Amino acid sequence: xxxxxxxxxxxxxxxxxxxxxxxxxxxxxxxxxxxxxxxxxxxxxxxxxxxxxxxxxxxxxxxxxxxxxxxxxxxxxxxxxxxxxxxxxxxxxxxxxxxxxxxxxxxxxxxxxxxxxxxxxxxxxxxxxxxxxxxxxxxxxxxxxxxxxxxxxxxxxxxxxxxxxxxxxxxxxxxxxxxxxxxxxxxxxxxxxxxxxxxxxxxxxxxxxxxxxxxxxxxxxxxxxxxxxxxxxxxxxxxxxxxxxxxxxxxxxxxxxxxxxxxxxxxxxxxxxxxx
Numbered sequence: 001x002x003x004x005x006x007x008x009x010x011x012x013x014x015x016x017x018x019x020x021x022x023x024x025x026x027x028x029x030x031x032x033x034x035x036x037x038x039x040x041x042x043x044x045x046x047x048x049x050x051x052x053x054x055x056x057x058x059x060x061x062x063x064x065x066x067x068x069x070x071x072x073x074x075x076x077x078x079x080x081x082x083x084x085x086x087x088x089x090x091x092x093x094x095x096x097x098x099x100x101x102x103x104x105x106x107x108x109x110x111x112x113x114x115x116x117x118x119x120x121x122x123x124x125x126x127x128x129x130x131x132x133x134x135x136x137x138x139x140x141x142x143x144x145x146x147x148x149x150x151x152x153x154x155x156x157x158x159x160x161x162x163x164x165x166x167x168x169x170x171x172x173x174x175x176x177x178x179x180x181x182x183x184x185x186x187x188x189x190x191x192x193x194x195x196x197x198x199x200x201x202x203x204x205x206x207x208x209x210x211x212x213x214x215x216x217x218x219x220x221x222x223x224x225x226x227x228x229x230x231x232x233x234x235x236x237x238x239x240x241x242x243x244x245x246x247x248x249x250x251x252x253x254x255x256x257x258x259x260x261x262x263x264x265x266x267x268x269x270x271x272x273x274x275x276x
Contacts (some may be wrong), residue, residue, distance in 0.1 A: 046262025181241025
């Protein structure tokens, strides 16, 4: 289900998705295409600066998202790694012409910042840390392609948030946003062996593919395995497939169709107490 938010006489396509967490705001954007095959704007509501879209148009869309979030947004230069950026000040939010932090996750304990992860098949995960009384203390957002997932970006994000908020991992919740699904994510034997060598339980996250030496990987299951220290009840979301669901950009679908794919965003913000 999609709702359209009107801001500055423009439209922000937003998914009706997200966790039911008190004290935080989560937003997942969509492509904005009414007809993905024949839309006059080939980039839709793209938020990525590296896909050939007009930087002026991208910045205008980002500004609309920032207004909807109600706080400056920290955009990252994502490189499929494990670095976690600790955002503290409004100056950490990157505006047009500035260089964003090179990281695949960010953490914030400030209600004056929103965190963003851009994806188009990779797994976006947002986190919140709660006090013993159930008050939201801080948030995090992570980008997990298979390389970052294998490198430990999700647990690194949870641990960074745990440390920033002074709470144990069991008081952190995670929500997995739209990503490539387990029936679409075909990988080679090197990916299968990398995960299974790291954790024998990972074998349950793969199925043999149709081609010899190929496997179908379940990113959501691998993420749950990586975050098992949080406890199963604290890991929510998952179950979508960006390749087959046109609501979201998909790099793999774009390759199949011979078109450039944009990027959608999953954002999270710690709300001020009076707004929570």
